[in-house]
Amino acid sequence: MGYTLDQTNIQFISYFENISGATIDDCMTEDNRIIFIVKKGQAGLAIGKKGANIKKASHDLKKEIEIIENGDNAQELIKNALSPAEIQEITISEGRAMVKIDPKFRGMAIGKGGSKIDRCRKLLQRHFDIDEVILTKV
Numbered sequence: 461m462g463y464t465l466d467q468t469n470i471q472f473i474s475y476f477e478n479i480s481g482a483t484i485d486d487c488m489t490e491d492n493r494i495i496f497i498v499k500k501g502q503a504g505l506a507i508g509k510k511g512a513n514i515k516k517a518s519h520d521l522k523k524e525i526e527i528i529e530n531g532d533n534a535q536e537l538i539k540n541a542l543s544p545a546e547i548q549e550i551t552i553s554e555g556r557a558m559v560k561i562d563p564k565f566r567g568m569a570i571g572k573g574g575s576k577i578d579r580c581r582k583l584l585q586r587h588f589d590i591d592e593v594i595l596t597k598v
Contacts, residue, residue: 463586472496472521480513482506485530488582493524495579500536503529534588541580545569548598556592557584563597570595 465473469487472494477484482505486497494517498506506527507514518525531537535550538557545565551558561569570577577593584590 475521476506476513476517476525479516480506480508482513486583486586488579489523490575490579493526494521495526495528497528497530497583500530500532503527528583534584534590537583537587538580538593541583542569542576552590555590556594557590558594558596560596560598566595566597 463486465487469489472489473484473487473496476482476487476496482502483499484496484506485499488495488497496506508516514525514527528537529540531540534552534557538550538559539547542559542561545561545568547559547561547569549560551560559569568576571579577595581591581593584593
C-alpha cells in the first residue's frame with residue numbers, strides 16, 4: 461500500500477485546494493483528465509456552486525476534471541468511485557473486491573473502454589492493497 465505523487469500532481473492538488481477550499485487526499489491523471497480524491501464530506505465544496513470550481517479548473521488546466529469523494533474504508537471508496545451505478549453489496553477478501561451490481565448498471569460501472577472500473581482498481585491498489593475488482597450480478 462502507498463503511492464507517490466509526482467511534481468505535476470502535487471501542483472494540481474495545490475491549485476485545486478486553493479480554488480475550492482477542499483482538502484485533496486489524492487490525485488491521478490489519465491490522458492486528458494485529472495481525478496481528484498477529496499476528503500470525505502467535501503465533494504460539494506470541491507465542485508462548487510453550479511460546478512464553478514470544476515469549470516474554472518478545467519478551463520485553467522485545459523483538462524477534464526473529475527471528483528471522487530474518499531471513504532473511511534474500501535467499500536465506501538468503491539461506491540463513490542463507481543457512482544452513480546447502484547452497488548448492492550461489496551465483499552473484500554485476499555486482495556479482491558467482489559462487487560454485486562444490478563446488470564442494468566453494469567455498463568455504467570465499467571465505463572467507456574473499462575475506464576471507470578480500471579480507475580477504481582487503481583485507487584484501491586493505492587489506498588487499500590486491493591488488486592482486483594470483480595463485478596458480479598445480483
